[in-house]
Amino acid sequence: MTERLGPLARKLSVPYYEDALPAHDSFHAKRVRDLAVRLGNECERTVDDEILSAAAWLHDIGRPRERMGEIDDHDAWGAVKAEELLQAEAVTPAQIDAIKHCIRAHSIRSSSPDPKTLEAKLLFDADKLEATGARGIVRLACIVGERSGRMGEKYAVIDDASVSGAPPSDHSDIALLREWAEERLDRLYTSPGRRLGQPRQGFMDEFFMQFDREIGVDGEG
Template structure:
């Protein structure tokens, strides 16, 4: 089976897993991250196949999204083996997926892992990132903002996480894209507080 066909099968595998998610971790998030990972991998001379495959699957097993994360990861391993992903590729894909999460605070060990982390973080900032923040906050019952109790509001999430992401980008390509998206968020917040 050719790599293009394997990537299509991975994409189709992700559709039922994420299509109904309303927190901003939906199928289209996976698609954007996969597309961005491929773009960065080309620019940075990394393995585009490993980056794209890992990007499609990077949220599989996330405890926020799966009732049984271990089971989801095991099923994904079996699926990948069923589409002729070699043991070496499987190891590389899993390594690239392993340290993507912001909350884990880890720096990925491979360039492919760094690229997938960059691609995921780029989708958390800019216009899409703003939309995802409010979608996630709505699903979790967070207030948009509060004059005195800001801690668990969607706006506070910008300060707790989103505005910190630009500084943690690994690749030159991601740093360039992040600078523009970061600026847009700062402009948005200035406008938000003016209107508030």
Template sequence: MTRLQALATAFAPHDELAGKLLPHAFSGDDGSHDASHLVRVWKNAARIQAEEGGDSRQLAAAVLLHDCVAVEKNSPLRAGASRLAAEKAWQILDGLRWSTLEISAVAHAILTHSFSANIAPETLEAKILQDADRLDAIGMFGAARCFYIAGRMGSGLYDPLDPLAEDRPLDDKAFAIDHFETKLFRLAEGFQTAAGRRLALERQTRLRSVLAMLLDEI
């Protein structure tokens, strides 16, 4: 069994679909949007879908392809990343002979999942994907990804003179922990499903604990 085949089993019961889509799922070297991110988002999505309902197959395809076009966080094109991914996903699923109705549903979920795009999800599957993806941006993995991206972008961890930005503007391009206030703590307010909101509150508590421990050590 190849590594890709082994990875596909993590998307059961849609492992056959995952085997077809995983070769198209990545287009960069961003470790915060890699295979482990897709697996975590799928687990989040499956957990929410078990409570909320929705089309599991369409949701699996949306999870697998939601980051299939990579745009760096500091790129001026960032807000268009989900649109580019939706367009690529349409081509991929059309090649697999999916119906236009199904492709449209998956593309909508991918288009609206992004915080940067700021487009409201209209279907249950789109709402679940957005919640599942945002769950990975808060909690322990949210903190880990925040610091990973800060290093990737060349940012510092915190301002040694004013860590909490009490006497300066928040600047998450310069300091990693500023991103907690500028974005991460805000994410829990916008969850779309009841299951997602419950999980988000649990993870936000963990994220606040991370910040509190960091400040204690500072």
């Protein structure tokens, strides 16, 4: 292999994001990559940027297939597919194993292993921070719409019935976004990740307070 691992993984990942929706497309992969490298640069320990970059580009290549019901677990599928792609490019087994672990451990689902390496923890944190702050709120809203808009299901409601006094709904509401974001901030592994998460938490607190203040501003009618 003569090409650097990060750019190589970017090139290999692009076709797998062609059918992705906005919350998990190639732009998301790039933001996670950039954020992971930023966190790595703030670490006191040495970070393998090539492993981290490659894993970030490849971490969600299975998302479109999972969304369409072709696979059950995009983490596990993505790790296997990444191994196939990288082996064909003569990437070393040690590098492939490191990247596979990062991919397998980047999710918060119960079936995912805990991240053991620093690179895996940085990827996990970068991916979770991508679901917080201003951009994260937009992404989470996209995910709610993506999940609730599938055939046979109803869309989530915007209003939080506990705040607006509206009749309770059986469907997800705005409170779900807050829960998802806070869950991700609570799970961060690294000191740089937690430092970056603090102002994002502050922004989200202000956002949701403003959201609550706007409920019912038009009154009854």
